[in-house]
Structure formats: structure tokens, C-alpha cells
Amino acid sequence: MKEIFFTAGPSQLHKNYAQYYNEALQKNLGSANHRSNTFRDVYKYTYTQLKQLLKLPNDTAIFFTGSASEIWERMIQNLVLNKSHHLVNGSFSKRFYEYAAALGINATKYEVELLKGYNEAALKVEEDVELICTTQNETSTGVKMNPTLLNKIKQINKNALLCSDLVSVAPVSEIDYTQVDSTFFSVQKAFGMPPGLGVWICNNACRQKATILQSNNKIKTAHHTLETFYKNFEKWETPSTPNIIAIYVLGRIAEEFNTYGFEKLKNETAIKKQIIYETINNSNVLKVAVENIDWQSDTMLVFKTEKSSTEIVNELKKSNLIISTGYGAIKESTIRIANFPTTSIEDINKLAFALKQLG
Amino acid sequence: MKEIFFTAGPSQLHKNYAQYYNEALQKNLGSANHRSNTFRDVYKYTYTQLKQLLKLPNDTAIFFTGSASEIWERMIQNLVLNKSHHLVNGSFSKRFYEYAAALGINATKYEVELLKGYNEAALKVEEDVELICTTQNETSTGVKMNPTLLNKIKQINKNALLCSDLVSVAPVSEIDYTQVDSTFFSVQKAFGMPPGLGVWICNNACRQKATILQSNNKIKTAHHTLETFYKNFEKWETPSTPNIIAIYVLGRIAEEFNTYGFEKLKNETAIKKQIIYETINNSNVLKVAVENIDWQSDTMLVFKTEKSSTEIVNELKKSNLIISTGYGAIKESTIRIANFPTTSIEDINKLAFALKQLG
Numbered sequence: 001m002k003e004i005f006f007t008a009g010p011s012q013l014h015k016n017y018a019q020y021y022n023e024a025l026q027k028n029l030g031s032a033n034h035r036s037n038t039f040r041d042v043y044k045y046t047y048t049q050l051k052q053l054l055k056l057p058n059d060t061a062i063f064f065t066g067s068a069s070e071i072w073e074r075m076i077q078n079l080v081l082n083k084s085h086h087l088v089n090g091s092f093s094k095r096f097y098e099y100a101a102a103l104g105i106n107a108t109k110y111e112v113e114l115l116k117g118y119n120e121a122a123l124k125v126e127e128d129v130e131l132i133c134t135t136q137n138e139t140s141t142g143v144k145m146n147p148t149l150l151n152k153i154k155q156i157n158k159n160a161l162l163c164s165d166l167v168s169v170a171p172v173s174e175i176d177y178t179q180v181d182s183t184f185f186s187v188q189k190a191f192g193m194p195p196g197l198g199v200w201i202c203n204n205a206c207r208q209k210a211t212i213l214q215s216n217n218k219i220k221t222a223h224h225t226l227e228t229f230y231k232n233f234e235k236w237e238t239p240s241t242p243n244i245i246a247i248y249v250l251g252r253i254a255e256e257f258n259t260y261g262f263e264k265l266k267n268e269t270a271i272k273k274q275i276i277y278e279t280i281n282n283s284n285v286l287k288v289a290v291e292n293i294d295w296q297s298d299t300m301l302v303f304k305t306e307k308s309s310t311e312i313v314n315e316l317k318k319s320n321l322i323i324s325t326g327y328g329a330i331k332e333s334t335i336r337i338a339n340f341p342t343t344s345i346e347d348i349n350k351l352a353f354a355l356k357q358l359g
Numbered sequence: 360m361k362e363i364f365f366t367a368g369p370s371q372l373h374k375n376y377a378q379y380y381n382e383a384l385q386k387n388l389g390s391a392n393h394r395s396n397t398f399r400d401v402y403k404y405t406y407t408q409l410k411q412l413l414k415l416p417n418d419t420a421i422f423f424t425g426s427a428s429e430i431w432e433r434m435i436q437n438l439v440l441n442k443s444h445h446l447v448n449g450s451f452s453k454r455f456y457e458y459a460a461a462l463g464i465n466a467t468k469y470e471v472e473l474l475k476g477y478n479e480a481a482l483k484v485e486e487d488v489e490l491i492c493t494t495q496n497e498t499s500t501g502v503k504m505n506p507t508l509l510n511k512i513k514q515i516n517k518n519a520l521l522c523s524d525l526v527s528v529a530p531v532s533e534i535d536y537t538q539v540d541s542t543f544f545s546v547q548k549a550f551g552m553p554p555g556l557g558v559w560i561c562n563n564a565c566r567q568k569a570t571i572l573q574s575n576n577k578i579k580t581a582h583h584t585l586e587t588f589y590k591n592f593e594k595w596e597t598p599s600t601p602n603i604i605a606i607y608v609l610g611r612i613a614e615e616f617n618t619y620g621f622e623k624l625k626n627e628t629a630i631k632k633q634i635i636y637e638t639i640n641n642s643n644v645l646k647v648a649v650e651n652i653d654w655q656s657d658t659m660l661v662f663k664t665e666k667s668s669t670e671i672v673n674e675l676k677k678s679n680l681i682i683s684t685g686y687g688a689i690k691e692s693t694i695r696i697a698n699f700p701t702t703s704i705e706d707i708n709k710l711a712f713a714l715k716q717l718g
Contacts, residue, residue, distance in 0.1 A: 005390040010600065013389045021380070030372045030553030031364040031681075066425020066557075069599035073582040102581035188600060194389030196555050196602030198425075220579055222461035223432040240428035241369065241547060243555030243602065322390075 001320045004347050005338075008139055008300060008324040009168060012342040014192030020252040024245040032244055039244060040236035046251030047236075050199075053171050053254045053262060057178050057203060063229040064242045065198035068167050068186035070224070072099045074200065075131070075182065078210045078226040079161055080105050081218055085129040087122055087145075090114060090138035091328040096165060097133070103220065114330055115302070117143050117295035123153050130209070131161045137169035139189075140327035142302030142336060143295045144169070151179045161205060169299050170199075171257060172269050172341060181205045187246060190299055191253050192342030197246040202226065257341070265341050269298050272339050272348040276301050279352040285312070285359045289334050301337040302326070309335045312358065319354045360679045363706050364697075367498055367659060367683040368527060371701040373551030379611040383604040391603055398603060399595035405610030406595075409558075412530050412613045412621060416537050416562060422588040423601045424557035427526050427545035429583070431458040433559065434490070434541065437569045437585040438520055439464050440577055444488040446481055446504075449473060449497035450687040455524060456492070462579065473689055474661070476502050476654035482512050489568070490520045496528035498548075499686035501661030501695060502654045503528070510538045520564060528658050529558075530616060531628050531700060540564045546605060549658055550612050551701030556605040561585065616700070624700050628657050631698050631707040635660050638711040644671070644718045648693050660696040661685070668694045671717065678713045 005012040014020075024030070032038040047062050056062075065071055076084060076099060086097035088111040100107035108129070110122045125132055132153060136145050145164075154162045163182040166173055170185035177183065182202045188195035210226035213219050219227070228239040257265055277296075280286050286303040290296045305312055309325040312335050316323055326334030337351070364371040373379075383389070391397040406421050424430055435443060435458060445456035447470040459466035467488070469481045484491055491512060495504050504523075513521045522541040525532055529544035536542065541561045547554035569585035572578050578586070587598040616624055636655075639645050645662040649655045664671055668684040671694050675682055685693030696710070 003387060003390075005387070007390065007392060010390045010392060010603070013384075017389070018381075018384055022377075025372075025377055028362060028364070030376070030547075031362075031366065031369045033366060033369060033683075034554070066429065066555075067599045067601070070425065070582050073580065076581075099581040103579070186600065188389075194602070194604045195393070195600040196425075196605060220462070221432065222435075222458040223429050240426045241545065241554040242426070243553070244369070245553045246555060324392075 003320045003322055004343060004350070006321065006323045006343060006351060008327070008336050008338055009186070009189035010195050011189060011338050011340055012192060013194065014253050014342050016256065017192060017249065020249045021245065023252070024248045029244050029248055034238050034241050034244065042244065042248045042251065043236040043238070046247050046254065049251045049254035049258060053258050054177055056201065059204040060177070061202050061207070061230060061233050063200040063202070063233065064238060064247060065200055065224060067195070068165070068184055068198040071184040071198050071200045072096045073103065074221065074224050075133070075163055075184070076100045076103050076105060077221040078213065078219060079182070079206060080131050081213055082106055083108065083129050084131045084133055085109070085125045085160070086133045087118060087135065089116060089118070089141065089143055090135070091140035092165070092167065093135035093138055096135065100133070115141050115143060115290050117145065117292060118149060123149065123156050125157050125160060127159065129157070129160045131163060132157060133163055133165070135165040136173055136175060137166070137297050137300055139168040139300055141290070141330070142297040142300040143290055144297040146294055147174045147176065150175055154179045161209060168338070169297070171254070172266055172299060187250055189338070190340040190342070191250060192340060193246060193249060193253070197243045197250065199250070268345065269339060269341065272343070272345055273298055273301060275345070275348050275352050276337060276339065276355070279355045283355065283358065286335070286355065299339050301339055302334050303337070304334055308332050315358060316354055321351050321354050362679045362681055363702060363709070365680065365682045365702060365710060367686070367695050367697055368545070368548035369554050370548060370697050370699055371551060372553065373612050373701050375615065376551060376608065379608045380604065382611070383607045388603050388607055393597050393600050393603065401603065401607045401610065402595040402597070405606050405613065408610045408613035408617060411617050413536055415560065418563040419536070420561050420566070420589060420592050422559040422561070422592065423597060423606060424559055424583060426554070427524070427543055427557045430543040430557050430559045431455045432462065433580065433583050434492070434522055434543070435459045435462050435464060436580040437572065437578060438490045438541070438565060440489060440572055441465055442467065442488050443490045443492055444468070444484045444519070445492045446477060446494065448475060448477070448500065448502055449494070450499035451524070451526065452494035452497055455494065459492070474500050474502060474649050476504065476651060477508060482508065482515050484516050484519060486518065488516070488519045490522060491516060492522055492524070494524040495532055495534060496525070496656050496659055498527040498659055500649070500689070501656040501659040502649055503656040505653055506534045509534055513538045520568060527697070528656070530613070531625055531658060546609055548697070549699040549701070550609060551699060552605060552608060552612070556602045556609065558609070627704065628698060628700065631702070631704055632657055632660060634704070634707050634711050635696060635698065635714070638714045642714065642717065645694070645714065658698050660698055661693050662696070663693055667691050674717060675713055680710050680713050
């Protein structure tokens with residue numbers, strides 16, 4: 001049996017990944033100039049497919065970077081003059097906060113324990129906060145943010161921009177994109193592609209804020225300013241030569257998801273999650289790590305283990321089933337199982353069977 | 360006949376590109392974690408092959424970014440507190456200067472006319488310059504920097520770091536890497552890969568400078584600091600998830616170049632350049648644009664045209680030979696022909712034949 005990757009990302013490649021990549025090679029996209037009609041058509045195509053898949057509002061722009069972590073930095077550089085606020089409950093939401101602090105702005109945070117989510121107390125921020133940074137799916141702990149809470153943040157704090165890190169959940173997130181100003185993700189998670197592309201989604205409010213900073217010479221980057229991104233986006237171009245082939249393949253996978261149907265994708269994600277949770281409920285070795293059902297991520301399933309997580313990972317590896325250890329402080333005491341659209345119900349059943357064998 | 364790309368980049372893919380990419384897929388590199396031994400082996404392999412190919416000194420570190428333009432920014436952010444100096448003779452060396460200026464430091468320049476190179480007068484910089492930025496091969500005009508001049512810059516200005524943009528020339532550049540502190544390139548030019556990876560080469564002097572800035576809290580980026588790059592490089596890891604497959608393929612192509620032999624690669628480049636220059640010398644439509652022989656790039660051959668360059672490009676396109684128009688102010692009055700290792704002498708002969716037909 002070939003290895004199946006349930007890793008936190010990079011993860012299992014989409015089953016048609018190689019086919020779409022080959023299509024791109026056949027179309028000579030690897031040699032295409034990023035100021036040619038060939039590239040413009042690719043950009044427009046991928047934009048259109050993503051807009052449909054994620055139900056993005058009409059004032060949406062989509063930009064491409066080297067990685068999602070780059071976007072943490074671009075977000076702060078382009079949208080914050082003095083103050084950002086961060087909801088922190090794990091390694092990645094914390095790193096977003098640390099990026100902001102390192103960039104020299106006044107970054108504040110509301111931090112909760114690992115494996116916990118947020119309640120209403122987390123929602124109200126100080127009046128002078130310019131950007132509220134949230135993480136929809138904390139990849140290190142498998143805690144998701146309730147979409148209703150996210151909407152409330154926007155309603156309560158009308159003066160601040162709101163951004164949501166969708167790294168390990170897009171496109172199967174349930175968030176309402178009309179209620180956030182900016183989101184972003186990388187392609188090596190739920191889209192099932194190799195790493196090398198970050199995707200940054202912005203609305204007009206972001207553009208307006210960036211324009212104010214830019215006209216006051218307050219932007220601290222030269223490379224990926226929102227101004228340059230927008231100027232190029234209007235022509236379906238990019239500021240520098242991007243990962244053209246990855247942009248094309250992302251569009252193809254988004255198209256396939258559109259054809260398949262977002263609801264079906266969501267339902268299958270729920271079914272697969274249920275299969276794994278039922279298995280864990282009957283396990284003597286593993287137990288649920290995120291106790292509050294509302295906080296249990298749909299795409300990153302995290303479980304506690306009394307054995308070392310490395311031992312569990314190695315045991316499953318013998319059956320060619322590749323999962324991840326925990327991350328950060330709970331690396332050894334938890335395991336992480338990605339539940340991305342790229343693994344089938346059949347794959348998940350194989351994993352459930354192997355988890356049962358652990359005892 | 361299939362299209363052959365002599366474009367300035369993205370350009371003709373390496374003939375074994377698809378094979379190497381497939382190898383990477385077979386090895387599951389698209390799903391490999393960047394903190395796994397699988398990735399560490401890839402990083403070490405590509406580093407070793409590039410070090411051999413470019414004859415890099417032992418204190419060399421190699422880092423990966425999203426693009427070469429990103430490196431313009433990282434270079435300034437990590438290596439300059441107050442002042443950089445730039446040799447400018449075209450659109451790309453100018454953009455490097457503009458990046459520095461936009462990042463708020465005191466950026467000075469020594470600028471010469473388009474299609475010209477530098478003489479001794481350009482070499483001496485002010486005492487307080489921390490980083491001298493040069494462009495080995497100005498992609499917009501096809502002017503190269505004399506390697507002897509580059510060495511002199513270092514000898515004359517011992518207090519400054521020296522960096523060289525090798526974007527459209529690595530790996531066939533003749534520069535002596537022991538005489539520069541930092542170089543960088545992207546893979547979609549002479550390495551014949553699709554875009555999506557920047558390669559940044561630094562020596563210990565860069566590290567020392569960055570450490571001083573970092574310990575004084577003077578680094579203006581959080582994402583790709585040299586400190587984080589080095590900390591990860593010591594473990595053969597990267598700060599964030601990189602374009603793993605591209606790193607592998609880059610290593611494979613470098614290995615192939617090593618096996619083939621750097622001198623043979625250089626000789627073929629010279630032969631192909633000669634074929635095209637001889638053709639142009641007999642042309643009624645095109646004429647040499649860079650008049651000083653010492654300044655004529657080996658990898659980016661630029662010629663003047665009295666017709667519009669777009670017309671020439673379109674004419675050659677009918678024979679499936681794809682070249683580039685000029686760039687910037689001389690876009691319409693010049694054409695650019697890439698002479699990368701990815702096109703064979705046979706390909707160049709086909710192009711020469713078609714150029715002759717133009718008149």
C-alpha cells in the first residue's frame with residue numbers, strides 16, 4: 001500500500017494533482033511571462049474559481065505570496081500603523097502576534113489556554129486597535145473558532161479591520177467572508193498541493209487603509225505592498241514573477257471542488273471527523289484533546305496520548321498511514337490527524353482500523 | 360515544431376525538468392514536512408550541488424525565498440542600518456535601489472546610461488556605506504558587469520558588504536564568489552525551472568552584520584530575518600514551509616550541470632552567443648545594442664530594431680521561436696534573446712536561421 005498522509009501539512013496531495021500539473025506543463029505555463037495574456041487568463045480563472053468556492057464578496061481581491069507566514073508580515077505592514085490585537089490559543093496564532101510585535105507596532109493579545117477556544121469575553125477590543133487578528137483553525141491544537149463569534153467581533157468592533165488565518169481549514173471553513181476584511185491560507189493543507197504558494201484575500205476596506213498608510217509613507221515594505229498588489233491585480237498581473245503553475249493548479253482544484261459541490265465536501269468532512277472521533281471514544285490509548293465540542297476543529301483532529309506521540313506516529317507508519325505528532329508544548333502528549341478533502345472516507349476508515357489496533 | 364522559449368524568464372524549461380519533478384512526486388516530497396529528515400536531506404543535497412557548481416566558499420549559507428525580488432528587500436532589511444549604495448544601469452538594478460529607498464534607509468546610487476556598463480569611476484563609495492548593491496547582468500538591457508571590476512569594488516571598499524544580483528546569469532556567471540558577501544538568483548532563468556523560488560547566498564560577514572542589527576532591535580522584518588534563516592539552516596530546515604519540490608529539482612539540475620561540467624556549459628554559452636552575434640552583424644533589421652564588447656551579457660542578448668520589437672517577436676513566433684521585447688524605456692526599440700543553458704546549439708541555430716529571414 002502506498003503511504004497516505006494525514007499530516008498537518010504538507011499533507012496528502014490531491015488525487016488529480018499530478019494531472020493538473022501536467023496540464024500546466026503542456027500549456028507551457030512554466031515558461032509563461034507574468035505580464036502575458038496567458039498568465040492573465042490563469043490569474044482570472046483561479047480568482048473566479050476561488051471566489052465561487054468560498055462565496056467571496058464582489059469587492060474581493062486575491063494576491064499570491066511565497067507562503068502564508070509571509071502574509072502575517074504583509075498584513076501587519078500594510079494594514080497597521082500603531083496597533084493590532086491578536087486572539088492567541090496556540091503556536092501559530094502566537095507566532096502571528098510575535099510577528100506583529102517584532103515589526104515594532106503595539107501588538108496586544110487575548111490569550112487562552114492550549115486546547116481551549118474563546119468565549120464572548122474575548123470579543124471586545126480597545127478603540128484604537130486597527131486590525132484584529134484571529135486564527136480560524138489553530139493548527140497546533142486543533143481548536144476552531146466559532147464562526148458566530150467571528151461575526152460578532154466584526155459587529156462589536158466596527159472601527160477595526162478583522163482578519164482570519166484560514167491556513168489549515170480553507171476551503172472547508174464555514175466562515176462568512178462578508179464579515180471579515182482579510183483572510184489567507186497556504187495550498188499545502190486542505191487544497192492538497194505541495195508547498196510554495198500563499199493566498200491572500202482582501203476587501204476594499206483593506207485597500208483603503210493601505211492607501212492611507214501609503215500616502216503618509218508609513219508602509220514598511222517595498223516588495224509586497226497592497227498598493228502594488230492592487231495595481232497589478234487590476235491588470236491580472238502580479239508585482240513579481242509568481243509560482244504560476246501552482247496558481248493554475250489551485251484554480252483546477254477549486255474548479256473540481258466547485259463541480260463536486262461545497263456542501264458535499266463539508267458533509268464528507270463531517271462524516272470523516274465522526275468516524276475518527278467514534279474510534280477515539282472507544283480507544284484505551286487515545287482520548288479527545290479538545291473537550292468542548294464547539295471548539296473541535298473539523299480539519300485538524302487532535303487527541304491526547306499517554307504514550308509518546310512519536311511512538312504512535314511510528315506505529316501507524318508501519319501501515320503506511322502517516323499522521324503528525326503534536327506541536328509545541330504538547331508535541332509529545334498529543335497526535336494530530338488532518339481531515340482534509342484530499343483523503344477519502346475509505347482512507348479514513350483504514351486509519352480508524354489502524355487506530356483501533358493500538359488498543 | 361514545439362515552441363522554444365528564448366524569453367528573458369520565465370524561459371525554456373530544462374529538458375529533464377518534468378522527469379526531475381516526477382521523481383520528487385515519487386518520493387512524496389510534496390507531502391514531506393520541512394522539519395523531517397526527508398526534507399533535511401533534500402536541503403543538504405541541493406546546497407552541496409550548488410556549492411560545487413558555483414565554487415562557493417566554505418562559510419556559505421543558502422536560503423530559499425518566494426522570489427528574487429523578495430531578496431532585494433531581505434538584503435536591505437537584514438544588512439543595512441543606515442546606508443546602501445547601488446550601481447544602476449537599467450530597470451532591475453534601479454528597482455533594487457528603489458526598494459532600498461522605499462524601506463526608508465539612505466540609499467545612494469551611481470547611475471549610467473541604458474546599454475552602458477561601468478568603469479573605474481564607479482567603484483569607490485563613501486565610507487559610511489554598509490552594503491554595495493550590484494547587478495551582474497542587467498536583464499533589461501543585457502549589460503554585464505566585468506568580474507574584475509566587481510573584485511576591485513571589494514578590494515577598494517573593505518568596510519562595506521558587497522552583494523551581486525545574479526538573477527539572469529547564475530549559474531554561468533564568471534564571478535569569484537569569495538569576493539562577494541552575498542548573491543541571489545531565481546530559478547526561472549538560467550536553471551530552466553518554472554518560477555516560485557528565490558535563492559539567497561550569504562557568507563559569514565552577512566551573518567555578523569545581521570546579528571549586530573538584530574541585537575540592537577534594528578531588523579525591520581519578522582518573517583525572513585537572517586537570524587531565523589541561519590538558525591534553521593544549521594538544522595537543514597527553513598523558517599516556514601518552502602517550495603520543497605523546487606528545491607529538490609534545483610539540486611537535480613545543479614547535479615546535472617556538475618556532471619556535464621561547468622566549463623563545457625560556459626563554452627557552449629559562448630558558442631551560442633557567437634552564433635547570434637554573427638547573425639546580427641549580417642542583419643539589415645537588427646543591430647548590436649551593447650556596443651562595448653566587455654559589457655555584452657553572455658546570457659541576455661539585446662539588439663536594436665528600427666521596426667517595433669513586438670513586430671519582430673510576432674514574426675519569430677510564427678516559427679514557434681519565442682523571444683522577448685525590450686524592457687522599460689527601450690521596450691519597443693530592442694529585442695531580448697535569452698542564452699541560457701536550457702537551449703541547445705541546435706535551438707540557437709534555428710533561431711539564427713529565422714533571424715536571417717527577417718532581412
